[in-house]
Amino acid sequence: MTTVPEKDVFALINQIAEAIALTFDNDCEVCVSDLDTPEKAVLYIYNGHVTGRKVGSPLIEEAEARVKNTDENVYLNYKKQIKKNGPSLKSSTIVKKIGDRNIAFCINYDCSHIESIQYTLMNFLQTSSDQEDMDILGINTPSALVPIIQASIQAINKPVQDFKKVDRLNVVRNLDQRGILKIQNSVRLIAEALGVSRYSIYNYIKEVRGESR
Structure with a gap:
């Protein structure tokens, strides 16, 4: 060699x-x-x-x-x-x-x-509106929300049918932190994706936000 x-x-x-x-x-x-x-x-x-x-x-x-x-x-x-x-x-x-x-x-x-650009973008993207019924360019339509919800579910790295309560809480927590729960129809879509009732999702929301039931 x-x-x-x-x-x-x-x-x-x-x-x-x-x-x-x-x-x-x-x-x-x-x-x-x-x-x-x-x-x-x-x-x-x-x-x-x-x-x-x-x-x-x-x-x-x-x-x-x-x-x-x-x-x-x-x-x-x-x-x-x-x-x-x-x-x-x-x-x-x-x-x-x-x-x-x-x-x-x-x-x-x-x-x-890059950090300067990131800071500028984060400030620009921040909003103070809590309106749930706004639909800008179809952003909060079901077809746009489903992939986001599915991505959070897939991050748990196990089939939905094997989810424990802690797994469902993690999904809700992730979506809440990303502001998805402020969007109209989100609770219904999350409930359908996780195979639970909307009532359960509302309880999960209260729990991850540290609110009393």
Whole structure:
């Protein structure tokens, strides 16, 4: 079996890092570090402004913890913050031994812009209306509600006929938190989907809201 020269392996890693950074644009930092030389660990880095690093920068505190662990590890889709009041990062890190060197391949995605968009959308979508009989573009028609109710039921991950009371409460709680119970016909449709009476659904609603029967 042919052994690939170490320099070719690093060249490929560098190309993959650049490809990821270009694909996901300026908010995505990709960094390749040598864990065995923490004082000048960064070998390759793209969009280094995300964490304020460049080639030759030392390991950040979060990565230093990996220096003591020479085993190969994979840390996928975790959240971290490099410094106080810094951006929230969505990260994945792969630690592999290449030759005699412990190498970390890390992706850090700055979620600040997405979180700002999310906040704006949530504020925009909030309403103060409690009217149950509004029908905007057919949103609260039975055909639109049924898939939402079914999705909450399927999340329990068992057949409806096997549901216990706690399962039905979880479905009602989920739908209530999503505002579905404010929509006309929702109680009837939930009762039909769960195979219980509307009276039972109203009791479940009181229970999940902490109200007395």
